[in-house]
Amino acid sequence: MITLENVNKIYSNGLHAVKDVSLKVNEGDIFGIIGLSGAGKSSLIRLINRLEEPTSGKIFINGEDILSLNKTELLERRKKIGMIFQHFNLLSSRTVEENVAFALEIANWNKKDIGKRVSELLEIVGLSDKAKYYPSQLSGGQKQRVSIARALANNPDILLSDEATSALDPKTTKSILELIKAIQQKFSLTVLMITHQMEVVKEICNKVAIMSDGKIVEQGGVHHIFADPKTEITKEFISYVHQQTDTTLNYLHHKGKKIIKAKFLGTSSQEPIISKVIKKYGIDINILGGTIDKLSTVNIGHLYLELDGDLDIQTKAIELMRNMDVVVEVVYNGN
Template sequence: MIRFDQVTKSFDHEGTSFKAVNQVDLEVQKGEIFGVIGFSGAGKSTLVRLVNQLERPSSGKVLIDGQDMSQVSSGKLRSIRRGIGMIFQHFNLLETKTVFHNVAFPLTLAGAPKRKVKERVNEILEFVGLSDRANHYPDQLSGGQKQRVGIARALATSPSILLCDEATSALDPETTKSILNLLKKVRDEYNITILIITHEMNVIKEICDRVAVMEDGKVVEAGSIFNLFSQPKHPTTQKFVQTVMNDEIPKSILDQVETRYIYRVTFTDGSASQPVLSNVAKQFDLEVNVLYGQITELQDSPFGNLIVEFQGDDDEIQRALEYIKQQVIIQEVKSDGR
């Protein structure tokens, strides 16, 4: 539904040109929640602003339902933008307007009849759980409630696409979780395509179907949540995954381990409940020592991550490793090179 085709966006500053987005190829499918993650300055916010043409690409194409956004007329662009909602990190609410009028604002701009505006605003406020706050002003709301108003306003025009630019960065963890649950509800009940920009891997883990990792304006890795968590290839992806999995072994512990064989064993789907390591200890003449362990959920499926050391004869350990590779993902963490 949303496609970036070799998209580059350059900016000039004091006679120097730099590429905030550099030859990005991405496709976001209809009805999915797609995340774009990167550190500050990676180009992710510029990327999302290219979707609704708040920024125009220097080269390449941004296509929505196959239509090149840079080729549409100004009138057509306004029509397309009404089908693209956007929510922001700092809410961007009108402080002198009530919750009702904040949500009604895009409908009023579009010239919708007052009766239709009232019906739609009441419907959306009920959906986001703010019916009892309709006559409140923004300064009477919590951060989570303000963001719910922002979501309601973005949904007012019945968009097919929702863009979220760091929508949870200003919120505490508990409120973040409630907002992410609301966004899932938005996708599930309205079949809206959601593109989320964030620097928080927990947000990606909780809500996204697929993710792209950006660095220096480029997409350095992209794929399903399972693939990126189980086998992150790029160093930047590995850093982000590390913030969630928290499975780095302290050097003091590694220095005390005498064995050559330390591995990360990743269990996904049905394998998370299988006694793979227990079977290894029974079938092979070796010792298995778990240094770290964690089981979490990714997209409502169990995901296990263990750091283990194997102690025993080299040949026996190699046989055990081959056995494990047939059932789960296993990656070397440490070797002394022998």
């Protein structure tokens, strides 16, 4: 578990990059921190393993106060914190197996154990056949696999990922995210990943925090944030999902017929909510369109519905849906 309490980072030039950040990453979470360039994400993640020292605040890993560790203790703790980066940070003069071995050498592993461990790690990331290759002979995805193997070398309990898929194409991104998810489960890792891509969050995270101008402006379960974003910046991050449909809907406005966007979350999507509403209020409901977001934790159905009937009754029907845990946004109020 990683806990940050009121953490601040002010660089020596006076720039306040991380502002009063508090968050809790539970064991087994894949926790995403999303924000635009300059939001302070890299600064934040670097504070966790003290690649940067916070100006104030507290940081605990599995209950241990990281800021109280002396140099030797910190080096020891860092062995259990794997980190992967956007540009892989591999040593170009070393082969794949030598790059992975490097993490074991600096952790003082016995020479005769290193070879066996490196083979195990390359097997985990699917690169056994590339052991003798140099980084320049690998694709971006393969390079990231090497860096994942290196990050796992000392059996970490925490994996920190700094834009690990940002330099990769969508297909490779997907395969790296699948690998991260698989190793998270296999080794019960707690994963904290920073990204500027909502796709990444959607694909594998169960929790997310949105960072803007050094602050966490919103955080929670990914499905809650997707279903009911509160801040403008969060809405922007996920708006691409329905932009096209929203524009199309402008042509569909009919006086007296409200149009709503209904988000059915988790179990509520299984229930015959629409038919319940129709039966109770005797109105008509047309389905104009819809999509399903398949998140790592749950599916969220987004339906565009046109209501037909007395406008006051339409309002009551919307209330009933909201009472049944449907998040309703009125796109057109019928006037």
